[in-house]
Amino acid sequence: MSAPIIMRLMASSISTAKRAGVIIRDVLKKGDLGIVDKGHNDPQTEADRSAQQCIIASLTKKFPTVKIIGEEGCSDLNVCDDWLVTEQDESFLQHNCPAEWQDAKPEDFVIWVDPLDGTAEYTQGFVEHVTVLIGIAVKDAAVGGIIHQPFYKQPDGELGRTIWGLKGVGTGGFTPKAAPAGKFIITTTRSHSNALHQQALNAFPSAEVIKVGGAGFKVLQLLEGKAHAYVFATPGCKKWDTCAPEAVLEAQGGTLTNINGEHYAYNADVEHVNKKGVLASLGQNHSDLVEKIPAEVRQAVGAK
Numbered sequence: 334m335s336a337p338i339i340m341r342l343m344a345s346s347i348s349t350a351k352r353a354g355v356i357i358r359d360v361l362k363k364g365d366l367g368i369v370d371k372g373h374n375d376p377q378t379e380a381d382r383s384a385q386q387c388i389i390a391s392l393t394k395k396f397p398t399v400k401i402i403g404e405e406g407c408s409d410l411n412v413c414d415d416w417l418v419t420e421q422d423e424s425f426l427q428h429n430c431p432a433e434w435q436d437a438k439p440e441d442f443v444i445w446v447d448p449l450d451g452t453a454e455y456t457q458g459f460v461e462h463v464t465v466l467i468g469i470a471v472k473d474a475a476v477g478g479i480i481h482q483p484f485y486k487q488p489d490g491e492l493g494r495t496i497w498g499l500k501g502v503g504t505g506g507f508t509p510k511a512a513p514a515g516k517f518i519i520t521t522t523r524s525h526s527n528a529l530h531q532q533a534l535n536a537f538p539s540a541e542v543i544k545v546g547g548a549g550f551k552v553l554q555l556l557e558g559k560a561h562a563y564v565f566a567t568p569g570c571k572k573w574d575t576c577a578p579e580a581v582l583e584a585q586g587g588t589l590t591n592i593n594g595e596h597y598a599y600n601a602d603v604e605h606v607n608k609k610g611v612l613a614s615l616g617q618n619h620s621d622l623v624e625k626i627p628a629e630v631r632q633a634v635g636a637k
């Protein structure tokens with residue numbers, strides 16, 4: 334008997350994210366990024382388009398009735414065999430399926446795909462910030478996620494690593510580390526700041542602030558003890574940016590919410606923009622962090 338669908342979705346997404354990572358590296362190697370501006374500070378490249386095609390075509394072929402939403406809109410499902418991933422990560426399938434999702438049906442799922450998170454950084458040469466994000470939601474909740482880093486250098490020189498998390502199972506693909514005690518480090522955007530966001534950061538006057546690209550990479554910084562909190566007090570991030578990072582972070586015991594400490598919903602009908610920003614933490618009292626940001630600043634986020 335085949336494994337429950339959530340386990341097969343995770344195992345297939347792990348293999349597919351790795352293939353998308355190869356596409357992203359290949360586009361950079363060829364050198365013509367094919368940049369299109371989708372809006373102010375919102376570039377799309379050939380790598381975003383091709384990686385999304387690979388992911389959506391591969392997952393649709395295996396799970397034709399599961400709803401899949403990708404950042405780059407509708408994708409042509411007719412892809413070359415080379416981009417059609419038929420494998421699934423067999424080692425992931427060794428885990429037991431959490432009882433809660435054992436009987437979940439294809440129509441209960443939404444897959445949120447960010448084929449390349451950190452596009453601005455990709456075009457500017459900060460390639461270590463780039464991740465491939467595949468998030469698995471069951472009804473409203475972000476439950477499983479893959480964060481693949483195509484340009485991560487393994488100790489043996491191999492490029493790429495794949496981090497996964499599934500609530501009720503845990504995480505894999507990295508070594509969790511607690512952030513240093515005795516100081517407070519915030520990770521935040523390097524390309525989408527504004528005055529309101531800065532006001533929220535000002536609520537932490539003694540914090541060290543690290544500015545990096547991508548929601549995936551910022552959550553990796555929490556998981557690897559490089560930061561205590563991820564603060565983004567403005568709309569702009571979308572559901573495909575936060576679904577996978579939220580699931581991985583929460584499978585590791587952390588929390589990812591809006592700036593008021595409320596979880597976003599990830600069903601197929603939600604508004605794509607995370608209007609009330611993002612606040613994520615690991616090893617902290619999350620509601621204390623919410624309270625630190627003045628209520629008038631939090632109210633102003635996404636109010637327009």
Ligand SMILES: Nc1ncnc2c1ncn2[C@@H]1O[C@H](COP(=O)(O)O)[C@@H](OP(=O)(O)O)[C@H]1O
Nearest residue numbers: 375449450451452522524525546547548569570
């Ligand atoms: N003001 C804005 N306009 C467009 N996209 C935004 C945005 N603010 C955040 N984002 C998106 O959220 C992700 C993380 O942003 P940041 O690195 O600034 O924290 C990026 O995803 P993509 O690179 O996948 O588009 C980025 O485009």
Ligand SMILES: [Mg+2]
Nearest residue numbers: 375376404452
């Ligand atoms: Mg984008």
Ligand SMILES: [Mg+2]
Nearest residue numbers: 447450451574
């Ligand atoms: Mg993104």
Ligand SMILES: [Mg+2]
Nearest residue numbers: 404447449450
């Ligand atoms: Mg993207």
